[in-house]
Amino acid sequence: MRIENSFIPVEGVGETTEQKLWRNGITHWNEFERGIVGETTSERIASFIDTARTRLDAGDSRFFDDIFPSSHQWRLYENFHDDACFFDIETTGLSQTNNKVTTVSIHQSGETRTFVNDAAPGVGEPLTSDVIQETISTAPLLVTFNGKRFDVPFLETAFDISIDAPHIDLMYPCRQLGLSGGLKQIEQDIGIGRDQPDITGRDAVRLWRQYESGDEDALSTLISYNRDDTVNLRTLMEHVSNTLHEDVFASVCQS
Incomplete structure (x- = not known):
């Protein structure tokens, strides 16, 4: 739609x-x-x-973000999907003030990039406030899962920046479709697969600690997990957009 x-x-x-x-x-x-x-x-x-x-x-996505009711913001996706920025972060915990961001993966225009805090040479790209401002803050449309409550405010606090780009948080349109639970559960419910074994947020913290102790393989696993989260957001967004299109628009036009 x-x-x-x-x-x-x-x-x-x-x-x-x-x-x-x-x-x-x-x-x-x-x-x-x-x-x-x-x-x-x-x-x-x-x-x-x-x-x-x-x-x-x-191409003024902000204009439409401002005037569409929040429950219908998903309608912006079809117009801005080419440049939409799908992103997900991993952290050392849930506290924005006491914990830090470890990795940020961004999927945009068919390319996935991962930024790593204190990145070692050849492992991801360095994670800085400038990077976040240049990639996430300037995107015409952000797509996350629970990003309005977690990812965005965490980044804003950690890097002392403001992120106010138009934003579709998939947790809410998923609820409109009766899809509840976390991202992994919803992926399973609609048949989105993963190449890597199931890893939780707690595992992500453990992997970072192992990396800090010198385990380079742990960081590789963490990055792979973070990237899967991000790329799968696009698949989920397509599912949500297509399903809501059928429910809200196509079914009415055919009646």
Whole structure:
């Protein structure tokens, strides 16, 4: 589902009105015509479309992030998926003030990069505040799992930076689909496989401690785990986007 299929950002247009438009064949901004809804709402929709076309042509993901209801932010994905930044972090614990970030993996434009705190030569890339600002903070769209509550605030505290890019936290649209539990559980539920044995967040802490004690293989395992998390986010995002498209848009248009 694309942004151009959406009318719900307009004041006075809720899900019921949007679905009424879709059922009457107005499934895209280009198809909008007056008469299906009241005159005031029609004026608002026409004004919205004029502004939104300009902002979409400019690639202004922030504009749409601001005006879409939070439960419908997943609709931004189809328009910005080419440059979306999927990322996941590993840490030495849950405290933003007492623990540190160990690795950050980013999957964007088909490439996966891993940044490592105190990186040894040839092992990942050095993890710095500049790196986070240049990659994550400037992305048109972030995709994480539980990143709004954990990954983003942890990075902001650890590196004294601000990350306010448009952000789809997959934990919430997964709940809309009845998918609960952590990322690994949801992957299993929808059939996303992993090459590596199952590793938990606790294992990630242990692996980092082993690396600090001189075990280079432990760091390789940690990086592989972190990268799997990140790459699988794209697969999960595709599943969520396609399924919600069918549930929210396609099923209404076919009824």
